[in-house]
Amino acid sequence: xxxxxxxxxxxxxxxxxxxxTSQDCHVSPSTLTRVVQKxxxxxxxxxxxxxxxxxxxxxxxxxxxxxxxxxxxxxxxFQAEVSTSVSSLHGELSVFCSVTASYSFLHELxxxxxxxxxEVEIHLHTGDSAMAVQRIQEELEDISVAARPDKxxxxxxxxxxxxxxxxxxxxxxxxxxxxxxGFKSLADIxxxxxxxxxxxxxxxARQRTDRWFRAKGVKPSIYAQVSGNxxxxxxxxxxxxxxxxxxxVVQNSLxxxxxxxxxxxxxxxxxxxxxxTMKRKLGNPLxxxxxxxx
Numbered sequence: 408x409x410x411x412x413x414x415x416x417x418x419x420x421x422x423x424x425x426x427x428t429s430q431d432c433h434v435s436p437s438t439l440t441r442v443v444q445k446x447x448x449x450x451x452x453x454x455x456x457x458x459x460x461x462x463x464x465x466x467x468x469x470x471x472x473x474x475x476x477x478x479x480x481x482x483x484x485f486q487a488e489v490s491t492s493v494s495s496l497h498g499e500l501s502v503f504c505s506v507t508a509s510y511s512f513l514h515e516l517x518x519x520x521x522x523x524x525x526e527v528e529i530h531l532h533t534g535d536s537a538m539a540v541q542r543i544q545e546e547l548e549d550i551s552v553a554a555r556p557d558k559x560x561x562x563x564x565x566x567x568x569x570x571x572x573x574x575x576x577x578x579x580x581x582x583x584x585x586x587x588x589g590f591k592s593l594a595d596i597x598x599x600x601x602x603x604x605x606x607x608x609x610x611x612a613r614q615r616t617d618r619w620f621r622a623k624g625v626k627p628s629i630y631a632q633v634s635g636n637x638x639x640x641x642x643x644x645x646x647x648x649x650x651x652x653x654x655x656v657v658q659n660s661l662x663x664x665x666x667x668x669x670x671x672x673x674x675x676x677x678x679x680x681x682x683x684t685m686k687r688k689l690g691n692p693l694x695x696x697x698x699x700x701x
Contacts (some may be wrong), residue, residue, distance in 0.1 A: 413475040420472045423462045497526035504552035531607040535634040537610025547557035555679040566682045573675035576674040584646030603630030603648030618653045
């Protein structure tokens with residue numbers, strides 16, 4: 408068995424879903440099946456029970472998961488001990504962030520990291536920022552750029568690198584949609600059921616928006632739930648509704664001139680944006696070097 412096989416097994420042991428692990432880890436379902444079969448053959452026991460609907464770990468599978476976690480920790484410690492100088496750093500580093508974060512926060516960091524550690528192969532994955540912390544917990548990435556959750560899990564480390572306000576956005580007042588809705592600011596809205604709302608499917612922005620509405624005693628009329636802040640900006644600019652996104656996304660969007668920020672009272676709690684990783688991964692010299700550059 409090798410490190411990549413153990414990584415695949417660890418992800419599958421958490422997702423308990425072959426299709427999800429295949430998609431997240433960028434391997435085919437048949438490859439994942441062969442990896443599990445190989446590990447079961449080498450360990451001499453059944454690790455997973457699977458039928459048409461469910462996947463679950465056997466008792467031996469739970470024991471093997473603990474073994475795999477210990478191996479990964481020891482592997483990272485070994486890498487740290489053999490890296491006797493910065494010039495010897497080499498290997499692979501996986502980083503996840505949203506498209507906006509890739510050029511607003513990561514561009515300079517990646518440039519400096521590449522210059523200092525040219526032997527390290529960087530794998531940059533982009534996607535919905537709401538998934539950033541989850542991808543770290545599922546061991547899919549070494550580091551992510553994430554908004555700090557209200558309650559940071561105890562096994563994670565977070566390092567702030569910036570902040571961004573969370574703002575309500577709407578089509579321009581001159582747009583046909585705004586003319587139909589007939590309001591200038593959120594305070595002018597008397598009938599929320601007449602205003603469609605574009606909501607995040609999940610994540611910190613959705614949680615804080617839901618709390619804001621509950622405090623106001625308002626039940627928004629949700630027109631669509633989408634993943635990704637950039638998608639929300641796009642739909643709002645087309646007049647589908649109003650939405651909530653980090654100000655940073657608006658400032659970096661090509662559609663920023665087609666929307667406007669609404670007055671909010673009280674304001675939504677801003678995002679603390681930073682690097683996120685598993686605490687034990689800070690023992691990995693590749694991760695530690697990136698962490699220190701922030």
